[in-house]
Amino acid sequence: MKIAITGATSGIGTEKVKALAPLCEQMFLLVRNEKKARDLIHSLPSNQEKISVIYCNLSDLSSVAKAATTLSQKTTQLDVLINNAGGIFPEKSITTDGHELTFCVNHLGHFLLTYLTLPLLTSGKGGKIISVSSEAHKAANIIEEDLELKNDFSSFKAYANVKLYNLLFTKSLAEKFSDKGIEAYALHPGVVNTNFGNQSKGIFKFILFLAKPFMISPKKGAQTGIYLATNQLDQRSNGGYFKKRKLAKATKDASSKKLRNLLWEYSIKQIQPFLGNK
Ligand SMILES: NC(=O)c1ccc[n+]([C@@H]2O[C@H](COP(=O)([O-])OP(=O)(O)OC[C@H]3O[C@@H](n4cnc5c(N)ncnc54)[C@H](OP(=O)(O)O)[C@@H]3O)[C@@H](O)[C@H]2O)c1
Known part of the structure; x- marks a missing residue:
């Protein structure tokens, strides 16, 4: 199995690496x-030589495009992203490419990475794209003319919206590419004790502080992602949202064809300068 993963250097991502590395050919x-990534690799008991580190800053789209190129130089095929x-x-905060940071790190950077990685994911028996969303998507309130919330930013609203975008993107991927062997899944990992939200301020910081003792461990939080990466799933769940390894109910907006098409069209337009001649 060949797997590429973002956010490997902390929390849920690190636990996925620990669990999946022994199963991977690359x-x-x-x-x-x-x-941080090299230190993680050195801490693993085995398979260290099969793991490569690729620089990819999701808030910098040139870096994401470069990472996708490097990935395609290292392998011609990928099973799971x-x-x-x-x-x-x-x-x-606005990135150097002019995007709102929450939008870019959680959605647009991954959109570009996924788009450029599709040839690798479709070159073998087919590939899986797993996106870590959140129950926070239930608080989303999309403003169609301002998908990045550049004009009406609030920290939690921006986060809730991008986690809904993860679900819309997942459905679009299944819809557009299932005939090429693509399976796309989104998931909620649970409320997990990681570095998530550590820079927060005000009421959200206080809520996080109160919630810490009740949070699950990163190892537990990684389980649904590991399950989706390693199990053969019913074709009918393609495009679905999972919690605790089971299909879960998302909001009505998560199934909106109008919203997913709007997000797709907007995102494609934003990544155009980074596609080269693809
Ligand atoms: N924790 C929860 O309760 C919870 C609940 C629902 C959903 N989630 C989702 O779970 C996922 C993993 O989060 P976590 O809880 O494991 O949090 P975390 O410990 O803060 O890990 C976040 C990871 O994302 C990486 N990252 C952040 N900005 C980046 C950028 N610009 N470019 C590249 N990588 C970047 C971080 O890299 P560095 O190590 O360099 O900082 C880190 O590896 C996130 O998508 C989060 O939204 C978490």
């Missing part, structure tokens, strides 16, 4: 902190 860690990295940010 594994690719797409990370913004290469030292795990879009795991993500975060919530306390202040509005």
